[in-house]
Amino acid sequence: MAVKDRDRFSTATRIRLLGEQTAARVYRSQTKRQARRSRLTSRAALLALVVCTLVVAMAYPIRQYVSQRAEIADLQREKAATARRVEELRDLKARWQDDAYAEQQIRLRLHYVMPGETGYVVVDPDAARQSRTDLGAAHRPWYTNLWEGVDKADAARSEQRR
Numbered sequence: 485m486a487v488k489d490r491d492r493f494s495t496a497t498r499i500r501l502l503g504e505q506t507a508a509r510v511y512r513s514q515t516k517r518q519a520r521r522s523r524l525t526s527r528a529a530l531l532a533l534v535v536c537t538l539v540v541a542m543a544y545p546i547r548q549y550v551s552q553r554a555e556i557a558d559l560q561r562e563k564a565a566t567a568r569r570v571e572e573l574r575d576l577k578a579r580w581q582d583d584a585y586a587e588q589q590i591r592l593r594l595h596y597v598m599p600g601e602t603g604y605v606v607v608d609p610d611a612a613r614q615s616r617t618d619l620g621a622a623h624r625p626w627y628t629n630l631w632e633g634v635d636k637a638d639a640a641r642s643e644q645r646r
Contacts, residue, residue, distance in 0.1 A: 595625055 579585045590596050597603040 580589075595603065595605075
């Protein structure tokens, strides 16, 4: 029996020693984990600080970049519209080089007639009654308005000389 008690005692001792060693390992690993956690936390804080600094530093240039891209897009649209307008004006210039087109426009806009032709102006009776009371510049031929403007300018200048 003494041998059995001694074996039991020695097994119990071994288990106790194993428990103490395991506890020491767990304690060491916990302190290392805590040390790593605190190190990771400070690293994370530093990383967050660097990221925030970069965001703040890049905010203005990014805003400038976006506004400049919008301005470039506006200018490109304006350039395309101007190019279309230039093309339209070139077409119009080419049409004015044609004598038939020029004659047509002169007849239409200036009420010219060719030698030997008789020009007629058709007046709406209702409009004629109104125009008698209110004869505006829009209802008269362009040359009448031109000479009336010259007369008014001459009259104004004559009054200034007096």
